[in-house]
Amino acid sequence: VYKILWNTMSAEVIKQGTKSFWKTKTTIEVLLLEHPNSDVLEIVCFDPITNQEAPHIFILRSKVVLLICDEEIQYRLFELQEPIRQRHGIIDNDALLKIAWNDAIYDLVDDRLELHKLLAGSKAFRVSLRKPLPDEDPRSADLMCCAPSSIVPFELDHFTAPRRTILEEAKEDAVEVTATRKKVVATLPSILNVPTTLTARQRWRIP
DSSP states (O other): OEEEOGGGOOSEEEEEEEEEETTTTEEEEEEEEEOTTSSEEEEEEEETTTTEEOOOEEEEHHHHHTTSOHHHHHHHHHHHHHHHHHHHSOOOHHHHHHHHHHHHHHHHHHHHEEEEESSTTOSOEEEEEOOOOTTSOGGGGGOEEOOOTTSOOOOEEEOOOOOOOHHHHHHHHHHHHHHHHHHHHHHHHHHHTOOSSOOHHHHHTOO
């Protein structure tokens, strides 16, 4: 669990989401940030279960936008406009364009994120961007860069807070399913109009 130190932040959060990795059964929080007066985007990844934060990675926005076609932005604008028009009646095209670009950049980065465990059994991890697939633009292999000395890296304030683990959630779900199943079984006699106590032969006759 974490909170953002807004008072010390020198970057704008473009978008925040989660990324799941099925091989390691890990879900991490992902923050994508843009630094003002800079071409650098910062990627912050954090595991809320282990309270571990990966070393930040930095990419060049100017190279990322080259991988996003105009048709994709137009489609995202179309998807955004109608719900906002129905809800508010007024559309700020500049704001929508910014949202469309931010969403497209985040999705591109999210699709390429890879997670690496530093040591077997260790909670520490790092992230990187995968190599482009054969059918992808080869320019996506050259997105990462070093953090310029002129920017202040984004900072998260980690703190411990009660949080259900995946195992605890699974146990609670199982208890709920079992309770629901018992209720259904208890109502079967009245629904089927049969005696509460049945012989083995009678049970087989229930449709």
